[in-house]
Amino acid sequence: MASLKDHKSHQLGLHKEVLTGRTQQVFFNPEESENFFYYNSYKVDFNKRTEIDVSDLDCVSLNKKIKNLMQKGFGTIVLKNPGAKHSLGVGILNKLNLIIEGSLGYFGVGSIDGPIVRISGRVGWSCAENMMAGKVVIEKNAGSCFGAAIRGGDLICKGSVGARSGIDMKGGTIIIGGDAGAFTGFMMQRGRIIILGNVGPNLGDSMYDGTIFVGGQIGSLGADAVEGELTELDHSWLKRKLKVAEIDKKINFKNFKKIVSGKKLWNYDNLEPTEKKGAI
Amino acid sequence: MKKKTKNKSKRKDSDIKSSREKMIGQHIGYRYDVNLLPDYNRLTPFLKKYIEHMGWDDLNWLEDVHMGYEDGKPAVFDRNINGWVTAPPKMKLPKNQQDRDMIARELLIKFQMSPNHPLVVLKKAYKKSD
Numbered sequence: 001m002a003s004l005k006d007h008k009s010h011q012l013g014l015h016k017e018v019l020t021g022r023t024q025q026v027f028f029n030p031e032e033s034e035n036f037f038y039y040n041s042y043k044v045d046f047n048k049r050t051e052i053d054v055s056d057l058d059c060v061s062l063n064k065k066i067k068n069l070m071q072k073g074f075g076t077i078v079l080k081n082p083g084a085k086h087s088l089g090v091g092i093l094n095k096l097n098l099i100i101e102g103s104l105g106y107f108g109v110g111s112i113d114g115p116i117v118r119i120s121g122r123v124g125w126s127c128a129e130n131m132m133a134g135k136v137v138i139e140k141n142a143g144s145c146f147g148a149a150i151r152g153g154d155l156i157c158k159g160s161v162g163a164r165s166g167i168d169m170k171g172g173t174i175i176i177g178g179d180a181g182a183f184t185g186f187m188m189q190r191g192r193i194i195i196l197g198n199v200g201p202n203l204g205d206s207m208y209d210g211t212i213f214v215g216g217q218i219g220s221l222g223a224d225a226v227e228g229e230l231t232e233l234d235h236s237w238l239k240r241k242l243k244v245a246e247i248d249k250k251i252n253f254k255n256f257k258k259i260v261s262g263k264k265l266w267n268y269d270n271l272e273p274t275e276k277k278g279a280i
Numbered sequence: 281m282k283k284k285t286k287n288k289s290k291r292k293d294s295d296i297k298s299s300r301e302k303m304i305g306q307h308i309g310y311r312y313d314v315n316l317l318p319d320y321n322r323l324t325p326f327l328k329k330y331i332e333h334m335g336w337d338d339l340n341w342l343e344d345v346h347m348g349y350e351d352g353k354p355a356v357f358d359r360n361i362n363g364w365v366t367a368p369p370k371m372k373l374p375k376n377q378q379d380r381d382m383i384a385r386e387l388l389i390k391f392q393m394s395p396n397h398p399l400v401v402l403k404k405a406y407k408k409s410d
């Protein structure tokens with residue numbers, strides 16, 4: 001049986017270093033030359049375009065194929081006949097133009113960091129789950145848990161979305177052109193959600209931080225979600241963001257409501273003594 | 281020496297307000313506005329170039345990046361290493377949070393895209409395929 005000490009990480013000396021008191025400045029020189037891409041990422045050209053027919057491919061082979069094409073420098077990839085298959089286009093950590101002609105199943109374009117994705121159809125549950133950066137535009141509707149645990153980037157659905165959109169989100173912006181279901185922004189910790197239509201009950205339930213903007217009617221607010229005051233900066237940012245989202249609707253921003261966290265769930269002052277009793 | 285300790289304790293106490301904070305002896309929550317939206321009039325040339333290179337229309341994921349503090353020093357949080365990157369000590373920071381945040385965004389890009397980033401070493405050690 002191979003010993004753990006034979007692992008490459010030991011050979012690289014990763015387990016010998018003293019971590020206490022170590023500062024990240026050791027790795028970092030702010031005078032370093034301009035570099036806008038991750039080290040070892042693929043150099044792609046948006047003008048180099050290719051197509052993939054997904055009808056006979058499963059998700060693993062398709063995702064590998066996308067990676068191989070990026071290695072060859074293709075910057076625009078069109079997926080034909082996606083057939084609502086699950087987990088398509090996941091884990092793309094590169095600059096890329098991905099055009100999907102059709103619909104996606106569950107967990108489409110999850111864990112992406114950088115690409116611009118356009119989907120002409122609908123998407124199933126948990127689209128763009130754990131997205132880090134980039135832009136995803138969906139022309140039709142989306143299922144539940146849209147943008148679950150998203151960390152960054154712009155996630156746009158021009159139609160309506162199901163329940164629990166932006167659940168546990170820690171950054172980024174989710175923009176919904178239509179209506180949103182119950183528990184939108186459930187336990188969100190940071191980031192922004194914009195809903196142009198109506199939203200169901202328990203909006204922003206147990207949210208710790210972040211901001212939700214609603215253009216239509218709110219079913220009800222969840223625990224610790226309260227109404228905030230819209231500022232000039234909010235107005236200008238909203239106008240700008242909807243342009244980025246390619247939403248052409250005429251919108252009266254004066255009717256918008258801003259929902260933020262009441263921050264009453266932050267400290268657990270009253271819970272603490274009970275918890276202590278239980279522990280003793 | 282005595283004077284220094286006095287000042288330190290004063291600074292710490294001024295942040296402590298709630299009963300929970302008093303109980304644990306430290307401040308809870310952020311010391312800067314994590315929900316502050318970026319003012320695009322203050323975009324730096326470096327950030328404009330970055331947006332252009334990525335093919336985006338705005339700051340995208342960098343909208344969530346702000347200049348925070350670690351151990352009393354200005355620092356920016358890197359989600360990829362789950363840790364703070366302290367700003368170089370010689371760097372003079374502007375008073376306005378919007379301007380400070382733009383600098384934080386520049387620092388973070390330079391740090392993340394550097395071949396010396398800790399994840400580059402980790403990837404070499406743990407990657408399963410190319």
